Each structure stands twice: as C-alpha cells, then as structure tokens.
Amino acid sequence: MSTLTALTIDVVIPVYNAPEFSKRCIDSVVTHLGSFIRTIYIQNDASGSQTRAMLDGLSYPQVKVFHALDNQGYGKSVNDAVARSDADWVLILNSDIEVLGNFLLPLCAAIAVDRKLAVISPTEGDISSEKAASYLRQPGGYITTYRLRGYAFLIRRAVFQELGGFDSQFGRGYYEDTDLGRRLVKHGWRMGVHPDAVIRHETGMSFGRGKAYQELVRRNRALYFSRYPLARQNVLVVSGAYTLADLPLAVTDLLEQVMRQGGRLHWLTPERLPVLPCLQMRNSVINLSVLVKLMLRGWLREDKRITMVWMLPAVPLWMRILLKLFVLLRGLKVREWNAASF
Incomplete structure (x- = not known):
C-alpha cells in the first residue's frame, strides 16, 4: 500500500469499436483499481457512433475521453493519451481487457525493489503455477522477459516518453509493442511478467482475425525483423x-x-x-x-x-x-x- 501511495498511476485505454468489451474494461478498471489510480484516459480512435455514444455516456469522474477525428492506430492513440499524463507510471490496457482484481499490488511490489525495471505486465492466466515454478523469480516476484506484449503493461512514463513511445511506422497496430521492448533492452532497462497478477484478455475484438488482421501482421512482422534480424x-x-x-x-x-x-x-x-x-x-x-x-x-x-x-x-x-x-x-x-x- 505504501508503494502505491508513493506513486501516481494513470491508466490509458485506446478504444476502437467493440463498445461492449470497451465498457466492460472501463467498468472493471474503476471497480478494482479506482482507489489506487488517478485518471483514466480513454482515446477513442474514430470509432463508430455506437462506441462514441457509450463513451460520452460514462459518468465516472476519473474518466477523461478524447475523440480522434481520424483513425490513427493503436500506437499513435497510446502516444497521444500518455502525453496528456504527468503520472510516475502509466498502465496501458487494451480495451478488450477485463480487470479481475487489484493486480497493481504485485506489480508495484516489483517496482519498489528494482529501479531498472521499466515495464511490468500481468498475465492472461497463461502462466500456471506449475509453469511459473520453472522460472527464476526476480526480487519482487516477477519473471524476466525480453519480449514486450502490449495487451496490458505498467511502464515508467518518463522512459516511455524518452524513447518516443510507440513507433508510428507500425500504423494501426501489431509489433509496435515488440519494437518498444527491443529499444528498452537496448537502453539497459529490464522488463518483467508477474504470474501473481492476472487479467482476462479477449483478443482480436477491434480488428478481428480476418484479412485486414492478416495483412497488418504480415506487414509489421516484416518491418520488425528488418530492424532486428x-x-x-x-x-x-x-x-x-x-x-x-x-x-x-x-x-x-x-x-x-x-x-x-x-x-x-x-x-x-x-x-x-x-x-x-x-x-x-x-x-x-x-x-x-x-x-x-x-x-x-x-x-x-x-x-x-x-x-x-x-x-x-x-x-x-x-x-x-x-x-x-x-x-x-x-x-x-x-x-x-x-x-x-x-
């Protein structure tokens, strides 16, 4: 608790359509994290009218909604929202995340003991206790990773800004998080995943898994590997x-x-x-x-x-x-x- 009160934490949620999942995400953040965070920045990436109406109807005092005129993509949406924050740390969540409890507690415990830890993520429940036991736990209980998965992560805001945030060349999304992870490691920062912090993640709610998704992934995968062969x-x-x-x-x-x-x-x-x-x-x-x-x-x-x-x-x-x-x-x-x- 003392670690949390010593830090300011804002939440950033980029939203593109999928209004039911987006509202569930926002509701769950307020319910489980509301007393531990400061402001929730919602960046609406030119969603349809149904999503816009849902966002405009939110009555939570912690929530600030911004509507983009044009679809900018995940990376640019996150960058714009983070730029509005002056918190010590920013929790970035996909809009298809559901918070199940206060998973910030173990994340902040890890932050408290590792000053070189730039990013700490919860799991989607995909690291079982048996699997977690096979990995070395660092002080604070996290497991080291060299690959950032951007569905949910807590990051030092100043570090995110210093590195320029997500690279806009990745367009609407995919591999911009992996690219940021490579840059963090290059600059001497550590990244971790905490198996004791669990969220629920419904993948593909904005882009789906159709042709557009496949084309985005292929393009950005090629871009990523051209930079980091x-x-x-x-x-x-x-x-x-x-x-x-x-x-x-x-x-x-x-x-x-x-x-x-x-x-x-x-x-x-x-x-x-x-x-x-x-x-x-x-x-x-x-x-x-x-x-x-x-x-x-x-x-x-x-x-x-x-x-x-x-x-x-x-x-x-x-x-x-x-x-x-x-x-x-x-x-x-x-x-x-x-x-x-x-």
Whole structure:
C-alpha cells in the first residue's frame, strides 16, 4: 500500500469499436483499481457512433475521453493519451481487457525493489503455477522477459516518453509493442511478467482475425525483423545432464545474448531443468517426438523455425545422428562443444 501511495498511476485505454468489451474494461478498471489510480484516459480512435455514444455516456469522474477525428492506430492513440499524463507510471490496457482484481499490488511490489525495471505486465492466466515454478523469480516476484506484449503493461512514463513511445511506422497496430521492448533492452532497462497478477484478455475484438488482421501482421512482422534480424534466432540447444549452473560462463553468455536480442531458445536435456532464467527459454526432456515436433515447427511461419543447433557435451549418439541429419536437410548452422571445453 505504501508503494502505491508513493506513486501516481494513470491508466490509458485506446478504444476502437467493440463498445461492449470497451465498457466492460472501463467498468472493471474503476471497480478494482479506482482507489489506487488517478485518471483514466480513454482515446477513442474514430470509432463508430455506437462506441462514441457509450463513451460520452460514462459518468465516472476519473474518466477523461478524447475523440480522434481520424483513425490513427493503436500506437499513435497510446502516444497521444500518455502525453496528456504527468503520472510516475502509466498502465496501458487494451480495451478488450477485463480487470479481475487489484493486480497493481504485485506489480508495484516489483517496482519498489528494482529501479531498472521499466515495464511490468500481468498475465492472461497463461502462466500456471506449475509453469511459473520453472522460472527464476526476480526480487519482487516477477519473471524476466525480453519480449514486450502490449495487451496490458505498467511502464515508467518518463522512459516511455524518452524513447518516443510507440513507433508510428507500425500504423494501426501489431509489433509496435515488440519494437518498444527491443529499444528498452537496448537502453539497459529490464522488463518483467508477474504470474501473481492476472487479467482476462479477449483478443482480436477491434480488428478481428480476418484479412485486414492478416495483412497488418504480415506487414509489421516484416518491418520488425528488418530492424532486428537477430530476433529471428530460434536456437535448439541439446545437451547431456547439465544445468545453467554447470555451463561455462562463455556459454551462458551466448545463451543470454540470443534472448536479449529477441530470439528464443529451446533446450533439450535428459531431465527437466530445475529453473529457467526467462520466458524466452523453454526446456523439454530429450525424446524423439519432441525433436520431430521442433524440426517441423514453423513450416508455414519462417520466424518460428529453428535457425541454429547447438550441441553441448554428452548428447546421446542417436540424438546426435538425428540432429546432424536435421541440420543437413534444413541447411542450418551447427555449433558443437566438447567435454574438454567444459
């Protein structure tokens, strides 16, 4: 409570159509967060008349509604709304979010102990207690991430402004949040997801999942990867019975570098690893079905495909043979370490 009262927190909700979901979002924010926040800035991105009428009919004193004359897109809407705030922190929410309780409490606890934490997000309930237990908890209880997902996040307003907010080149939306995350990491800031803070998220309420959505995603994905080509890295790591603590510093630095650059790691080991450092690392027990699934992953999405194979010492012979075949068929790079280097 003392942490919350020491901070000023405003809420920003960009709205584009979907009036029922937008109203549910606003109502839930007022109900569960109203006494802990200051102002709720609603940026109406040239929605239809039904949505505009709903927003104009809101009677909450904390809510300030602004109507854009033209459709500007998610990023520009958020930038305009954040520019009106002078709070220490800004909570940015998609309009299809439903707040289920005061999830700001664990987020602010994390902020209180980590001055380099720029962004902290709740989960959509997609991190189970079992899954959360497999990741290292940082002071304050959050899990490190190197990928910002913009559906709901609390950010230092000054940092958001210093970095120029969301890049308008991403237009109406998609990947502008991932791009901002890359810039935050580049400037030395940390990002986290708190598994104890849970919200409900109904995806695709504004754009849907039709042709317009597909075109937006394809365009902005290409723009994102043109800026950050190393974010395409999907490294398959295979080893004997090693944990992170057993690896030489040079190897752990290489793993960290892949994740910091926006890439992902999937580590196959004889037994499950006791703890993983961040959400961009996955771990599975070595078996044929997992290997085949990883080999075929991303068949229709190039950015999902394995791009490189790293073989650490003590890989079973049958796995080594299959990996060499996989590397040959897919034309991938492979890097091997021998026991003498460990």
